[in-house]
Amino acid sequence: MDPTLVLQGLVSGVLAAGLYALVSVGLALAIGVIGVINFAHGEFFMIGAFLAYQLFVSFGFDPLLSLIFVAPALFVIGAIVYRSTIRYVLEAPELNQMLLTFGLSIIFQNLALLIWGGDPRSISGVPYRSIGVQLGGISIGLVPLGSFVISLVLVLALYVGLARTRLGRAMRAVAQNRVGASLVGLEVDRIYLVAFALSALLAGIGGVMIAVIQSPTPTVGFAFTLKAFAIVVLAGLGNIRGILWASLAVAVSESMVATLVPNGDALRNAVFFAIIFIVLVGRAWRRA
């Protein structure tokens, strides 16, 4: 086996893990803090991607610049979605939350299809899209590297924020004990709102990155929803550090298969989900 190829697969995998972690951490916030099974999470990601695309096409905004607009926009969208729908199913069975968020997902996806059509869109004009560094036979794209760094910074910021800030501690308090937290006077509803909006914001930022890395269509979100769910569940609900490891594990495996196995690109998804399946089933049988 060609060692540079192995190294290349490893590096690409590590870089891709950042985006996975970013999107998953947002979902973990929704599941962990609010306790809502959100199958529309990937749609926030998709909206982020297409807002960035639109800002680029209409005004020539660089994706980095558009983050300044996209992030708050997603925060607001998340807040609106929470206020108008999510807060009414907080106590409802999981299945009701699933139906509601599937409905939201269908709405957003088809709105996007109506506006942007079904063809892949990309921010191809960004000058640095094709810039890369060559390091001993390995190529590292500037864009994947940048997205990795931004993702990592955001995930770590969230981690620190949850541990150190007043709001973060409040979020962890309601996550652990809803009744107790409302008794000590925390405004649970407000905290949920912020947590959900933040979760949408993190997904949206991930979306901006995907618009530069790939050429997404309006259906890109659902695939990321499923992957994010898988990562969150693999990490164990409410475990942010676990998300980093889980993202790393699946992203590196995906990338290794894609680079090393002939025709392996088609197997990416299969590898991703095979790992999830084996780990979940294995863990359940070992525990018992």
Add this chain to the structure above:
Amino acid sequence: MMLRVQGLAKRFGGLVAVSDLDFEVTEGEIFAIIGPNGAGKTTTLNMISGLLTPSAGRIELAGRDITHANSAERCHAGLGRAFQVVQPFPEMTVEENVMVGALYGAPGTSNAVARRRAADALERSGLDALRDVPAEELTLLQEKRLEIARALATAPRVLLLDEVMAGLRPAEARLAVGLVREVRDQGVTVVFIEHVMPVVRDLADRVLVMDYGRPLALGSYAEVTADARVIEAYLGRDDEEDEA
């Protein structure tokens, strides 16, 4: 010997909830387990009914080793269980709850037999009038009765009762005591956990006292209540007043 427990132990991480527990219950006996809160009584029943895997030890039911059997197999072998923390199936009516035990408690039960057994269990536990009420609408006392009815409906040879009398008024408790005697008189062995001492005195043939997961004393009610260690365990700490 109807039920035999040997060297039973359970650890939760570092916490030793039960250890070195040995006891035997003979057929037709009413056997009480008492002890302060957290003594490991419920944990013991959970191991006997297969909800917890023991860290060590062995459990026999009517001469058969059931240590590694699952809950359903133990039920079919003749173990019935009423829970301390009531666990009705909330979406079902009272009758449907009891029917679960009646239909599945003993293999090979026909629908007709199950219906008769359920009706009998409902009547005995005084739930007749509530048979069509959804279980989620019951009061706590009614839920406790449902626990007993459901366990009875499985046609047990050994009935495990976990604090089913807690919170009953004296008159109700007398009815419950009568019910347990009646069940025993039909040949069922009863193992019950209870904090209400008059009930223990009236019912128990023998009493096992547990403290910190270990057996502290075993004997008749008079014997164990005269035991200095038991008195120390109960009087030395005052965490009982809300229950008694």
Add this chain to the structure above:
Amino acid sequence: MRRALPDVLWTLALAIVAALAPTLLKAGFDQASVSYLSLASNAMSLGILALSWDLLARTGQLSLAHAAFYGAGAYAAAVLANATGVPIVLALPLGGLVAGLLALGLGSVTLRLKGIYFAIATLAFTEVLKAVVQELPTGLAGGAAGLNVPPLFRPHFVPGQMQRWEIAFQRNEAYFYVYAALLVLTIAVSIVVQRTRLRAAFTAVRTNEAVAAVMGVRPARAKLLAFVLSSALVGMLGALEAMRLGSVIPDGTFAISTTVFALVTPIFGGLYTTLGPILGAGVLSAVEETLKRTFAEGYLIGYGVVLVASILFMPRGLVGLATRLRRRRGGSGTPAAGDAEGPA
């Protein structure tokens, strides 16, 4: 067990309506009926999908693998038709058998997974199965391009005496009856589950598995039985659809949207009942068709709005809503806990 009787009456009525529909339509033996027949088959397909998923959900297993068993049945039919010379009719039971066996395998390894963990594991299974099918030798399963599947019916065309649309009519009418038969079978299985002791076992396992086991129910058995029944039915549906649509292809046949519709419909109609999923399928099909005719583009937005609104205003689905209205009109009875609190 109390509510079983109305269930039976309702489903019987529906089955009769379904069986009579083409006869009624025949009054209009015309070009328009061609598409009505196919719409009716689509609706029944959704009903089978939804009710078979509900069977499994009754044991508390929230499966996201329905598309996998649908696809397994479809591929079983396709491979059978392409690789052997046996009559295509056999594809139906074969699809059910393959899906049922596969469910036995998956169900056995996922027995200990609960809730969202079970859901994600079954989702992962679907994706892996899709990839496996795609990677099978092209000569066998057609790879990424899929396979053609011969139709179950070949209408006789008599040139000069028949118009072209009459071929489609004959074909759609024949399929209509097969879908109706499979729907009736699914309803029958569901009624059997609801009217026998299985209902007690399934409900007990769903609400509290550990306590159910202490009461003597064997949770593993109940869960596997539900898994196999549910999957065999949807496997047969997959085989039937493969024949009606004429081809299978990994990305379409194993599409996650099949799973989404399978679970959305019973929630919308009313979970854990026979009537709910069927009613849900009828109403959602009608809603979708109406929207499609009204708004050519983006009609699915309206569909999403209906789903969102339904959860907010009738959290227990159509059946729950009907029960509530009946109770309110009767004036007696207490509203069931957690029944509804919409954003009023």
